[in-house]
Amino acid sequence: MSTWIFTIARNRLIDSVRRQKRPEPDPDDPCWVGDRQSDSPNPESATYALVRARGLRSALAELPAEQRRVLEGLYFDGLSMSELAEATGIPLGTIKTRARLALRALRQHLDSHEREASGT
């Protein structure tokens, strides 16, 4: 649900501010390459989405403040990494590292959270 609201908000913002359409892949495209066969839970399922959302929230709560600020700058202030570097005076390389560390931490947290949730 939150993801849905976020994507709508983001796309509306891009449409309105830039007067441009955000390029998006289209599942009905004849060029579309289908999803991989995998044993991982179906990302479309409501339970999976709930588990993931809960996992992400707890992971975000544990993130160091400076890493989280980079994510918020990107997602909410609509600043690119270079714009963020300019606005904060933090070197671009540091911003990139923080973003990468943040995403790695979120992914690791999510993996363990999902393992717990599936009882393995």
Place this chain on the structure above:
Amino acid sequence: MIPTHHPDADQLLAYASGTIAEWAALVVACHLTYCPECREEIALLDDVGGALLDELPAGEAPALPPTELLYAEPKVPKTRTFVNLPPDVAALPRPLRAFFKDDAPRFRFLAPGVRHVPLSFEVGGIPARVIRFKAGFKIPEHTHEGEELVLVLDGELRDTVTDEVFRTGDLSHREPSTTHGQNMSPSGDCTCLVISTAEVVPTSAWGRFLKAIAGV
């Protein structure tokens, strides 16, 4: 077949958070058409956006668009419908086709062995074009002053410097000041989306000739 050369993590994050330049967004969207792996990554990054929204303390409004923007009709042209496309254009991914001014653009002669869809579309002021190289065509070594993004849409090419092979959906992303050339596979024509953010500096006489006639 699933692509093996992907956009880097920064580009995917910029795409998901909506802070990417439009020309790069186009490349990522085309890649996503072919790449279930990166689509999973984008789904996660979208969820991160959702979770960040959830985590905002109540009453604190982020720099999100005001509600009238959320509910207003976007001021962008409606997506065109593509009926009876010529076969050489029908094979192009949809995010790309949305950028053609003409509903049914045709590949035109550019140089011997090279055809392109002419500059009928420019993405955010950065020239982008779809180029189709004849099987076995060799692009001489050249240096880019800016970034170069090449997304293979059909066929196969080999980078002469790194010896990497790029097939449908693969993205070659060259940083400024790198030198390389590309050899098309002899087994079939190769069609690519090519976006350069700055002039190309050819490193050989043949390259200068190519640049002069093609501007690539």
